[in-house]
Amino acid sequence: MSDARATVIRARGLERRFGEKRAVAGLDLDVAAGDFLVVTGPNGAGKSTLLALLAGLLAPTRGALEVAVERHEVGYLAHEPLLYRELTAFENLDFFGRLYRVPERRERIGMLLERFGLWDARRERVGAFSRGMAQRLALCRTLLHEPRLLVLDEPYAGLDSDGASLLDGELETLVSSDTWSVPPGHGRGENGRLSTVVLATHDSGRVSRFTTAELALG
Amino acid sequence: MAAVTHYAADVAALARKDLLIELRSRDTVPAMLLFVVSALVVFRFSLPADASNLAATGLLWIAVIFTALLGLTRAFVPEREQRLMDALVLSPCDRSAIWLGKALSVVAFLVLAEAIALPAFALFFAPVSWETAAAFALADLGIAAVGTLLAAMAAVTRARELLLPLLFLPLAVPIVVGGVGASVEPDPARYLAFLGLYDLLFAILAWASFEYVVTE
Amino acid sequence: MSTSLRNNAAVAVALAAAVLLLTAIALALYWAPNDADQGFSQRIFYIHVPVALTAYACFGWGAWKALRLLWTREARYDLESYTAVHMGVIFGVLTLVTGSIWARISWGVWWSWSERQLVLFLILFLFYSAYFMLRYSTDPGPRRARMSAVYALFGVVLIPISFLAIRLAENFIHPVVFTRDGPQMAGSMFFVFCMSLAGTLALAAALYLNELAGKRLDERLRELREALA
Numbered sequence: 170m171s172d173a174r175a176t177v178i179r180a181r182g183l184e185r186r187f188g189e190k191r192a193v194a195g196l197d198l199d200v201a202a203g204d205f206l207v208v209t210g211p212n213g214a215g216k217s218t219l220l221a222l223l224a225g226l227l228a229p230t231r232g233a234l235e236v237a238v239e240r241h242e243v244g245y246l247a248h249e250p251l252l253y254r255e256l257t258a259f260e261n262l263d264f265f266g267r268l269y270r271v272p273e274r275r276e277r278i279g280m281l282l283e284r285f286g287l288w289d290a291r292r293e294r295v296g297a298f299s300r301g302m303a304q305r306l307a308l309c310r311t312l313l314h315e316p317r318l319l320v321l322d323e324p325y326a327g328l329d330s331d332g333a334s335l336l337d338g339e340l341e342t343l344v345s346s347d348t349w350s351v352p353p354g355h356g357r358g359e360n361g362r363l364s365t366v367v368l369a370t371h372d373s374g375r376v377s378r379f380t381t382a383e384l385a386l387g
Numbered sequence: 388m389a390a391v392t393h394y395a396a397d398v399a400a401l402a403r404k405d406l407l408i409e410l411r412s413r414d415t416v417p418a419m420l421l422f423v424v425s426a427l428v429v430f431r432f433s434l435p436a437d438a439s440n441l442a443a444t445g446l447l448w449i450a451v452i453f454t455a456l457l458g459l460t461r462a463f464v465p466e467r468e469q470r471l472m473d474a475l476v477l478s479p480c481d482r483s484a485i486w487l488g489k490a491l492s493v494v495a496f497l498v499l500a501e502a503i504a505l506p507a508f509a510l511f512f513a514p515v516s517w518e519t520a521a522a523f524a525l526a527d528l529g530i531a532a533v534g535t536l537l538a539a540m541a542a543v544t545r546a547r548e549l550l551l552p553l554l555f556l557p558l559a560v561p562i563v564v565g566g567v568g569a570s571v572e573p574d575p576a577r578y579l580a581f582l583g584l585y586d587l588l589f590a591i592l593a594w595a596s597f598e599y600v601v602t603e
Numbered sequence: 604m605s606t607s608l609r610n611n612a613a614v615a616v617a618l619a620a621a622v623l624l625l626t627a628i629a630l631a632l633y634w635a636p637n638d639a640d641q642g643f644s645q646r647i648f649y650i651h652v653p654v655a656l657t658a659y660a661c662f663g664w665g666a667w668k669a670l671r672l673l674w675t676r677e678a679r680y681d682l683e684s685y686t687a688v689h690m691g692v693i694f695g696v697l698t699l700v701t702g703s704i705w706a707r708i709s710w711g712v713w714w715s716w717s718e719r720q721l722v723l724f725l726i727l728f729l730f731y732s733a734y735f736m737l738r739y740s741t742d743p744g745p746r747r748a749r750m751s752a753v754y755a756l757f758g759v760v761l762i763p764i765s766f767l768a769i770r771l772a773e774n775f776i777h778p779v780v781f782t783r784d785g786p787q788m789a790g791s792m793f794f795v796f797c798m799s800l801a802g803t804l805a806l807a808a809a810l811y812l813n814e815l816a817g818k819r820l821d822e823r824l825r826e827l828r829e830a831l832a
Contacts, residue, residue, distance in 0.1 A: 188743055189829065226473055228603045228745065241479035251474040253404070253465060255411040267400040268478040270393070294411070310474075441775060533757075540750050544740035554737065554754070557730035558761060561768035568771055581771060588760055596756065599673050599749040 174201040175237065177318060177369040178223060182232035185218050192218040195232070198382060202317075206367040210384030216365050217248065217322050219384065223367060224320040236318070241269055244316030246324055250307040254296035258287055258306050261295060262313060269314035281309040285335055300327035308336060319343070319368040343368065397480040401488025406495060408465060415461045416496050419454050423504040426450040427511055443512040444519070444570045448563050451497075451504060451523065452530070456552055458496045459534040462489060463542040472542075476601055486535055486597035493531040501527070518579070522569035525582035526562050532590040533558050539600050561585050613816060617809040623802030630795045644708040651701040653800040654694050655720055657807045659762065661691030662727070664811075666759035669752035681748035682822070684755055685738070686815045690807050692731045698724045716776060719769050726765050730758055 178200035185193045192215040200206055200223075208216050221227045224245040225236060252261050259278060266274040282288045285305040295303060304327040311319065325333055409415055430446040466472040475485050501523050505515045534555055541551040565585060568578035631649040665687030672680035702721045703713050716722060734754055741747040 186744075189825075191829075224477065226477060226603070230745075239479070240477060243477065245473075245477055247470065247473060249470045251469065251471055253408060253471065254469065255408045255465070256404070260407065264400060264404050265474070265478070268397060268475075268480050270479070536753075540737065540754070543746065543750070544737065545742075546736070546740040550733075550736060550740055553733040557726050557733065558757065560726055561761075561764050564768040564772045568775060571775055578771060581767060584767075585764055588764065589757070592756060592760055596673070596753040599753055602749075603745055 174203055176201050176235075177204070177237050178367075179235045180222075180232065183219075183222065183229050183234055184231035185215075185222055185227055186230040193222065193229075193384070196382075196384070200367060200369050202369050204367075204369050204380060206369075207381045208365040208367065208384060209381055214384040216384055220245075220320050220322045220365060220367070221247075223318075238316075238318045241314065242317040244311040244314065244319045246307055246311045246319075246321040248322055248326070250295075250303040252295045252303060252306060252310065255294060257292050257294055258282065258298075258309075259291040261306065262309060265310050266313055271314050277313065278309075281313060284339070285309055286331065301329045301332050304328050305332050305335065308339070312339070317369065319366065321366040321368075324366060340366070340368070394481060394484055397484040398488045398491070401475075401480070401485060402491040405489060405492035409492070409496070414464075415458050416499055418461075419458050419496060419500045420503045422457055423450050423454040423500050424507050426453060427504065427507055431511055440513050441567075441571050443508075445563075445567050447504070447508050447512075448566045448570070451501065451526075452556075452559050452563060454500050454504070455493075455497055455530045455534060456555060458493060458500070459530075459538045459555070460548045460551055462493060462535060462538040467542040467547075472601060482598040482601055483594045485601065486539070486593060489539075490531040490535040490593075493535055494527050497527040497530065498524075516570070518575040519566075519570040521579060522566045522575070522582060525579060525586060526566045529562050529582065529586045529589060530559070532586065532593045536593040536597055536600060539597065543600075558589075610816075613809065613812040616805055616812060620802060620805035620809045623798060623805050627795060627799035627802045630798060635792055635795045636789060644705070647701055647705045647708065649795055649799045650803070651698065651705055653796070653803040654701060655698040655724065656800060657803040658691050658694035658698055658724070658727075660804060661687050661694060661807055661811075662731070662755075662759055662762065665691060666755050669755040672748060672752045676745075678745070678748065681751065682818050683815060684752060686811055686818065688731055688734060688755055688758075689814065690811050692728065692735075693810070694803070694807060695724050695728050695731070699728065717773070719766065722769050723762070723765055727758070727762065730761060734758065 176199065178198060180196055180198040183193055183196040183198065184191060194215075196219070208219060210216055218227065222229060222234060223236065224243055225240060226245070253264070256264065259282070262278040262281070263274065266278060271277055279288070282291050285308060287302065287305055287309065290298070290302060295306065298306065304324075308324065311321070324336060328336060427447070427450055430443075430450065434442060434446070463472070466475065476482065505520065505523070509515045534551075537554045537558075538551055541547055541554060544550050562582070562585060565578045565582035569575040569582065572578060627649065631646050635646065635649070637645075665684045668680045668684035668687055671677070672684060699721065702718060702724070706715045706718060706721070707713050714721070734751065737754060738747060738751055741750060
């Protein structure tokens, strides 16, 4: 089996500045298909900014960033759930499903809602959801269109233990590797959960490489 | 050709979403309806007893413009408050589709408001002609086209809703001229044509430039 | 970086502006013939109309730079567009002031709604003031640059549309009928007018280059400070 894996993201000297402040400074990064990247660093080190850059939400103020996937192949989970509070769970997913032209939309939505334990709440307005439920629905939205590039910012935030297990299972399904396991201590937050995930899926579905990128303050 | 159907489908999904949200929350349209009637009543008291139809018609147009501002101020609130604009911008749809979908829902709200305002005006002041109704129809398009883009701009600033009237009113002057002219002048066709020209030019400009307003 | 070349150009333009304007003023006051209708007071036309035209030119230049910004995403166009609009507003205010003075001299009123230029510039003044409010209320960065550029483009489309609107509005606004025929310019009048126009354009260019240089210097200073931090 050839070991040549397509480069999905390449960053050189990546910098993003907000006014005077530099949130991300001079970063080099390579993400290939099949990579599972965890970005670590203390609060304020620019993790969220980096993820927004990788997802294509922000443009770099300096440096080069090449992302080899199209917009419709990116799944982005932000701090906020990015869901319409006045719409129901189903309607939210239906709306995004239409925009992303998800084939067999209804079935896919139903499947995701079931998998994340939200089927019973599908007709409830998201405004009435708990934080954990909203986060689960946000994950559904992120995974809805089977993205090739997953960018998750604090995916475990707000999830209870059930929800966290569901997410664990989901990530494991995505990487479909029997031997997938995160080396202990690597990239885990205080509660032992991954704080950020960038996953570039591989054709064979296997995680080829587990890496971390460390960001420092300032 | 597939691109056009996709575009239309995106616009439909976006407009549908806005109308659905309004149906659920009932935030905007009831406020607009109440506002326009209240404004007409207040205006009645500001006019002298022998005021002409022209003066009253002018005030009708002012009432609608400010009602429109009320509605436009709410236009991007869900997207701003819940940072949903990020989700929309990230989705594969053309950014101009976001503008078009939102503008269509604004037109719908305006039509609803006028469905109340025009009969109220006819009741309080004087009958409303077909030309006036046509002028409002054309004006709605222009207001929605320009207002939606400006609302997206204002949403990103620190002053937020405060900025929208400042940005919008100078651009609304031609609309008022066209509208009042069509309502009172003996040759309304010129004014209706002018409104059409306004709509065309500014809609094209807004459609083409919306992308730059919502992306980094 | 060819700062010295830029400086030379700026100085040359400033000198040209000074020469042209002084000559134009002298000609306007002493050499140009008296207008048949309005007499001596008509001479303010020699500054009012060129100033108005210069303002239009500034707004147009600003819109052009705005277009370049959206096209190429190069940040320097933001500064150029903003400075051009700034110049446009300055000259716009001058138009309003000179127009008002002229109205006072001609008809004894400080404002007249029948003066199309005045009304147009009033609308534009409001519009471009909102431009500055927009910039002021947004944090500096690519977003602010692009929004300003889009708004500047709206402005330049608004100019002819507003002019049409004002003409259409005259029918029902029933202005007090003060008419003023555009001066039928005899050859010598036209010459002075052109001189004055060239002078005000040069003045606008000189101020533009000067302000741009100053702002660029500020930016460079900020960059250096950041690099050292």
